[in-house]
Amino acid sequence: MYTLSDKICAMLGEKGVTAKKFFQLLSSLNDLDELPDVIADNKRLESLFGDSYVSVCKALKDCEQVRLFSDMERNGVEVITWFSDKYPSKLRDIDEPPYVLFCKGNVSLLNKDGIAVVGTRKISSYGRRVAADFTRLLADDFVIVSGLAYGVDSVAHEVTLQEQGETVAVLGSGILNIYPSANEGLAKRIVDNGGLVVSEYGLRAQPLAYRFPHRNRLVAGLAKGLLVCQAPLKSGTNSTVELALQQGKDIFVVPGEIYDSGFSGSNNLIKSMQGACVTTPRDIIDYYGLDNRLNDSKTVQLNFQEQRIVDALSLGGKTFDQLVVETSLQPSELNFLLANLELRSIIARLPGNTYRLYGGIE
């Protein structure tokens, strides 16, 4: 059960009291046991919280606490606070640590080694491929931390789930107010499959613009290293990178085409040597000295026509029509072969009826 200080943290969090204010309050105490007394002391609260103290007092004193906790229980939300044992120690050292974390799912993931997979919401097909291929391999060894946004974040979570790995989604909105709402289903699948969704904001807090860069310190904080899959010049990713640098985390960057403005942020990180340039997920695994696995390269049996398709794709992605020309197969036959190769994870289909070899960078 929650201790009194846990409950107080949860209520303050629900009311939107910032970490800064909370730690001011905390530092004005000599002993933790004083907390309830302070809360009862309107004058002291007023000096600490200014204008918002009335609502804070109200929250703390009247029956709203009952409502909050029954609400949390009903929705399967667990709260982890600055005072609980489960609070991840790695967050205690970061700037402005969260004093409360509303969690849904497997909270033990907070204390495991993670890699943050981050990048733009506006993802190119190359960026998608990078995010998917890196995540696929990293998910074996790490918890994949990301922000449940569109683009790279979604790919990272989705691929981790496919690989039955563990993933943590850090939200910039309330845990019962998933943003973007299109990812509600994804959030649910994360929780159902042993992952974790976490937010430091009140249960139904709005997805306000400032909250996303703010929560990025948790994305970085919960991870050992940060992998930048695709970042244009102006992107939320840059704030995550900056925070991760402040926190002393490892930054890994996958390079992109120099002419592609969608990658100018990534490439700048490499140029300014803020991040290590990585070209395969093995680079990261080797960096952490984890590569003690057997090389389980599988061999696949291809028939003559399948081999022709694979050969045609070995030099890069091709559209359906190009394949028809190069393999001189009938469209009906080619359709059948492509569907099969895709099912066997030998090739992948991209938007625009384009095909490419699967993975291919191990």
Place this chain on the structure above:
Amino acid sequence: MLALVKSYGLNGLDGFPVQAEIDMHSGMPTYDIVGLADTAVKESKERVRSALKNSGYSYPVASVVVNLAPADIKKEGSLYDLPIAIGLLAASKQIPYDTLKRAVILGELSLNGEVKKVNGLLPMIISARQQGESVFVIPQQNADEATFIEGAEIYTVKTLLETVELLTNQSDKKPIAIRSWANDSVYKSNDNDFKFIKGQFAAKRAMEIAVAGGHNILMIGPPGAGKTMLARAVPSIMPNLTFEEALEVAKIHSVSGQLDGGFVYERPFRTPHHSTTMVALTGGGNKARPGEISLAHNGVLFLDELPEYNRQTLETLRQPLEDGVITVARNAVSITYPADFMLIASMNPCPCGNYGSATAECRCTASQIHRYLGKLSGPLLDRIDIHIEVDNVSYDDIHSEAYSEASSEVRKRVNKAREIQLKRLMGGGKRCNAQMSSADIKKYCKLERDSAELLKASFEKFNLSARAYNRILKVARTIADLDGSENINYMHVSEALQYRTLDRKYRV
């Protein structure tokens, strides 16, 4: 004296007999038309008067009453000019009266006495034939419409004078020759042929399957990829238009005055613009006219830029897509028009059009793409069996001399597949695989064990939604039919899987 002239009126696609009764008595020269005539009918007064005068007859100086019986049904249009003029001549004894008794007379008059084309002639003649009429006098310009009506004596006239000569047996005019359908049923090869479409192998194959099974199809591709060209070529691979089908189409087109070629020899191809209104699409207006979906009956309705259409307008397509008919109800009338069309829709993959393109960069945000795709409702997409992505054709493709299959060859395969389906579905009033119900699917789309396993695996792998299941089976059935195969095998299912692009939930 009194003269009675037989004519016809139109209610929806059915004709009803109208008798033009012209009476004349002495008194102040007046002219009255009764019998719920609309403005066009009432204005016939001036046309008739001038036509008579300019044809060398005299306009009677008398009190004239024209009644169009039955008097309680609305009459509209200019087609009563000729019967009224003839009736006036008979009533004023300028021509003998007993000549009028047998013929049904239809036609608009010009001031100089010429007989002009009228709308809706074909359905009126068909109804009249069924109700026992056999002699018709129609405008020369409408001749083509009537040339397939068997067992009737149809005379065409160019002028009022000619009409009078015909009716008074002073001319040796012969009834028009009845043509038999087979002579005209050959599809007239035109610019929209598959052989002119270079590249686009995937799309052409998908079109062939769609037409073979009567499936609706959605093309997704960037601007300029050739979506419209592909759609326009579709009628050229559709099965031959049978006479019954052609007649249905011609009736609808005749009613709305769009029978340009005189008759319908090709399957209609309709492309309403995306600013079209609900009424224009489904039919209506105060006269409950057929809409675009009825004009596309037995042919193709092509909706370019599908998400740009008004959402509500699109939703009205749901019922006709299911039933093949649309009932248009307006204040006084309720008319059921056939609307059995193949829907071809096209859209861009995102608002800027370049998402997933190999050559151009997409400028849209993820949420913009979501919103764009979200404009299409699930129930509507549910009725579209095949989704296909179409990409730009390269310069090499355009300039290649490589042989592209002609439409006539594709159509041979389509016809064969249709025959198989017709035989299989016989009795149920269904003609093609797309019309199969869940029960039919259970009965006719049995999968072999390995294909069933394949389907199961692909559902997991591709994140397919439940609604995709029946669609894939139907399309697989059609692919098997094209292949001439009794069973649906592994190959057929895997190809069908390729046509569910939008069901892959993880697109964005």
